[in-house]
Amino acid sequence: MDETPQPVRLTAGDAEVTVLPEAGCRIGSLRIGGTELLRQGLHYGSFPMVPWCGRTENGRFRNGAVTHQLPVNAAPHAIHGTGRDTVWHKVAGATPSTAAFYFDLADPWPYEGRVTQAFELTENELRISMDVETAKESFPAQAGWHPWFLRNLGGGGKDAVIDFAPAWQEERGADHLPTGKRIGPQPGPWDDCFGMPDGVDVTLTWPEQLRLRVKSPAEWVVVYDEQPEAICVEPQSGPPNGLNIAPRLVTLIEPLEITTVWSWERLG
Incomplete structure (x- = not known):
């Protein structure tokens, strides 16, 4: 086990x-031809959301008859899981363009298990996968990613344009949680969850510079573009507050698995 994990650089073309x-285990940088695509800074880049995504109402969730309390880090809710605040460890077998990492679930998450995240880079795409396994007991969980894509890539270029065609939008209550009602997609700006039952498929286009496509077999995506610096496109295995409203059990025979692929092409 690596006691002091260091940044890992992957290259392809x-x-x-x-x-x-x-x-x-966040992506601190994604550079294409020397151009940075991700907002820089301690809290940005692209981080994994695990073992839950977005907000969990009042930091509480149930597993059967047992109610658990998570730390409230976005009052009055718990947000984005524990993985982004945890040191991950490298799995043996990395190559110049691939690497995998893991961490063991621990307090304040009430169940034992392991999360593994793997990266595979080619000249034209980045493939990321994440698996959540239990050590013994079954438990509800979610997984996904929260990338902060730069709204403007610099060099005098224009701001990114987002394009996607969701089947519905989760109505968002004043508490930022889904109300349980599905509505037609509304115009932005957004901090909202959308349903894409055929899989997440969202395109960001920086005119005359670059086109980036975010895809995932997952059916849910949160789009957050309320900050001027970045646009977040977050594929995830369930909606916000999903531990309560759409629980997906991780069992000994059925781990939670999710993948996303980011592909790109130059336009200039």
């Missing part, structure tokens, strides 16, 4: 990814 296992 002129694509370069830097993974920060010591900082929640």
Whole structure:
């Protein structure tokens, strides 16, 4: 086991990814031809959301008859899981363009298990997968990613344009949680969850510079573009508050598995 994980740099052609296992196994940098695509900073890049995504109402969830309390880190809710605040460890067998990392679930998450995240970079795409396994007891969980894509790539270019065609939007209550009602997609700006039952498929286009496509077999995506610096496109295995409203059990015979692929092409 690596006691002091260091940044891991993956390369393929002129694509370069830097993974920060010591900082929640987030992607600290994604550069295409020397152009940075992710907002920089301690809380940005692209971080994994696990073992839950978005907000969990009042930090509480049930597993059968047992109610658990999570730390309230986005009052009055618990947000984005524990993985982003955890040191991950490198799995043996990395290559110049691939690497995998893991951490063991522990307090304040009430169940034992392991989360593994793997990265595979080619010249034109980045493939990421995440698996959640239990050590013994079954428990509800979620997994996903929270990338902060730069709204503007610099060099005098125009801001990114987002394009996607969701089947519905989860109506968002004043508490930022889904009300349980599905509505037609509304115009942005958004901090909202959308349903894409055929799989997440969202495109960001920086005119005359780059087109990036975010895909996932997952059926849910949160789009957050209320900050001027970035646009977040977050594929995830369930909606916000999903531990309560759409629980997906992780069992000994059925782990939670999720993947996403980011592909790109130059336009200039």
